[in-house]
Amino acid sequence: MKLDPRRTSLLLLLLFLVFKIIFQYTVVNPAYDLHRDEYLHLDMGYHLTAGYLSVPPFTAFNSLLIKWLGGGYFWVRFFPALYGALTMVIIWRMVRFLGGGLYAQALALSVFVCSAFSRLNVLYQPNSFDVLMWALFCWLMMLYLQSQQGKWLLWAGVVAGAGILNKYTMAVLVAGWLAALLLSSHRRIFREKNLYLGGLMMLVLISPNLIWQVQHGFPVLHHMSELAATQLVHISRMGFVTDQFIFFLGGAFLVVAAFVGLLFYWPYRIYRVVLLMYVLVILLMIYMRAKSYYALGLYPVLIAFGCAYWERVFRNGWSRYLRVLWLAVVVVPFVYLLNVMFPVLNPYKAQEKAAKFAALGMLRWEEGKDHALPQDFADMLGWKELSQLTMQAWQRIPEEARKHTLVMADNYGEAGAVNYYNRDSMPAAISFSADYVYWFPRLDTLQYIILLGYEPDDKYRPLIGKIEKVGAIEHILAREHGASVYLLSALSPQVPVLLQKGVWAKQQSYDWKQPVQ
Template sequence: MDGAIYLLCRIINGAPSRTWIWLGAVAGLGIQNKHSMVFFGVAAALAILLTPERFQFTQRWIWLAGLIAFVIALPNIIWQVAVVRRIDLAARFPRRPARSRHRFHLLIALAEFIVMHGKNYYVAPAYPMLFAAGGAGFERILALRFRWLKPAIAFLVVVSAVVLAPVVLPILSPEKLLAYMRAIHFEVPRTETSHTAALPQLYADQFGWEEMVRSVARVYASCPPEEQKRAAIFCQNYGEAGAIDFFGSKYGLPPALSGHQNYFYWGPDDYTGEIMIVLDDDATDEGEQFSLVEDRGLIESSPWAMPWEQRQHILVC
């Protein structure tokens, strides 16, 4: 997204019209990587319409950019339609002119995410643009007056970076990190409504995965060889399934199945479902779906992992 924003700013500030071609290519690759890139495109189009830059729509370059982005993203779109057979619609679902041309873009994108109850980090790619624009604006102000504020602002930036570095970078051990956060009165941010871990989720989600895979591997290895060939490993979310896929070859495990996000679209592979090793916090659903369910106990985990990951049982069905 930042690359697309950079190119859009260059276009608005007089870059050659062919720059739209590069913007279209970057936007298309962005859509291939993350569908939320479409929000950028919608916000950019509406922002341009609300400013004097609307004349861009009378020229062929902006339309060519849209076509290029569409063509690059087309394989993804075709796959969505042909393989998934459905597309989840998002509708579930006195001032200087040079500066004012950009004023609507982020507001429109932010409004889209607020209306659709997007998570707070979805707009994070826009922050570098805002920091750069704000820094340039303050630089102009401080160049004319309040020059004495420059070293003070630089000092605050450096001090803030030093104070927050252990919170945003893996510098300290979990024990020391928690003690540090208490010392600076930093409350653990909640990125998920069910987040109850001691650590911030971005840290907690880095613990317990290989321990979980080892637990599953022991159960898998305890099955007779003829059952292992038919046994599928089913996980409740892409984190667990991704851990099986990442560490599994080390422990002789087959790829995981899941109904979560893209794992749902990848389907059951060649498994029939006659023998399943399932990760779940209880056997209620499995008891209704299988004739025999054996609970092999809780997985191994880390005390720093997310709480719901520590509660997973290994069920042989």
């Protein structure tokens, strides 16, 4: 009985997708909590608005959906896995569009799974959806280049708008494409009215967020300046370039194959603008000292080109028998490094693998120093412990005074974690960090403060009658190790006044005209 090629293709794709989603759940050891960023993003679902300090609003609406689904770990981890799987569908279609067969498609999805994309898809952050939007935008531009049909530019405008509503880095991709088209033989696209209609559709989609930014003094510019001053300044430009190949381990040769195919394979000549776009975006990111993973969205399209071209190179004669070898080159290094790329091992076992982590540069945190665990791993520890200590502090407050209590955290991770684990049992925690500064409750009847993080400064001690330490995070490998919970009572009437002034001053500081402190 002859197999139906389309049915076989669909079945193989479904197997990859099911494997992908299941895989994302199996690579996180139960010893880990959620990541500090995930708690912030989940809290946004309780404070819907058209904009936030660090991200556009898409994440908040995604978090609202997670909330409606119950808010458990399963759903938090489901969406980045889903967006990764959908990116695989786009790659599958790209490979077929470029003339690749089942082998090229299977190779492409193997590269995607056995790479930094799977690590990205572990965490509930804007990054997984960002990669999906970059891949979809590139796919639409390829369809336009091949057909010259303006409808693809309209759809590209919609995707660009949706992408910017998720993460502002989408604008870098759009700029890269426009610059590359202008510098290439495709510059006639600028006479295409649908290009401008697509741009208009993009602007309409992002207009609520633009209005919010204007109303709040463009806090995104302040956030970017702060990010550049505190994190990006530590990033090595050479390290950025090196990471582009480390991301794919044994599959890096297929990225190189994409370059070769785009440069020398005649049927790909109309797509050479993709290579120019890639170079322009990479150069811009190097100039900006961007984090290396910001560029990951460029690679789905290159994986498709690389795998389709590689299949052609090894389709005839004895070279066909090397196909299994190329799959092994992709998969084996990934399997070998699985327990360091992902939080598979419990934290103390992971600490024993320090040499492997160091070899991949994973022990260096955003401040430029090496630590015992990768930063993402350390950012997934200690949160339940902190939330339990906070609950203990809450239970010490007389019941009649609980409605006059403020739960105040040193950073957004602490606030978000306490809210995730204790939301139905106590008031929501707030902080002067990130978007929490906009979420403060009324302070005029304040009697107690549960303080998370560090003891009050000496200048505030005279205003606090009693400071009681409830406990501290004891997990030695947690990034928040030593962070404590204090119960403050017998407060001076000046305390709420000073807090309100602090909230106003912090909100004002997000105006882009204010210098980074």
